[in-house]
Amino acid sequence: MVILSLPSRAAMDLVGSAAACCTTVSFLPQLIRVWRRKSARDISLTMFLLFSIGIGSGPITAANAVTLALALAILALKLRYDRRASGQ
């Protein structure tokens, strides 16, 4: 007979934290990519605007604050590089 134990609360918390960490950290490689390529033409301004508004009006947590900062940084770089590209 096989007994399947339910995941403990601690294990579920760990998975939840790891999941939240993934979504937060995920914006860092995007920021680095835009910074390195000095281009963000394929990136949607509307996406990062809506996303920032959504995160900014949600509950204030450390993870949300980091996500918001990264999303705003990507947004700022996009505006900068798009303007530079259209000025060429």
Next chain:
Amino acid sequence: MVILSLPSRAAMDLVGSAAACCTTVSFLPQLIRVWRRKSARDISLTMFLLFSIGIGSGPITAANAVTLALALAILALKLRYDRRASGQ
């Protein structure tokens, strides 16, 4: 004397839902932009991979399911257009 009332539970729920809606819907303009431009060179594969893993291992809600579907669609288009671009 000015009496400031605390926001009602309903009002807070509304703001929370609107915030969640923004972050979910935000991926749609990105998908449309990549689809229209047939290019996703500036988009980070790592971002959408990490984001999808994070959303996918979090709690299963309707909003998360939509976000995951949109993120995976962007990921698929990126792989497709990047391969096409490198094959040229």
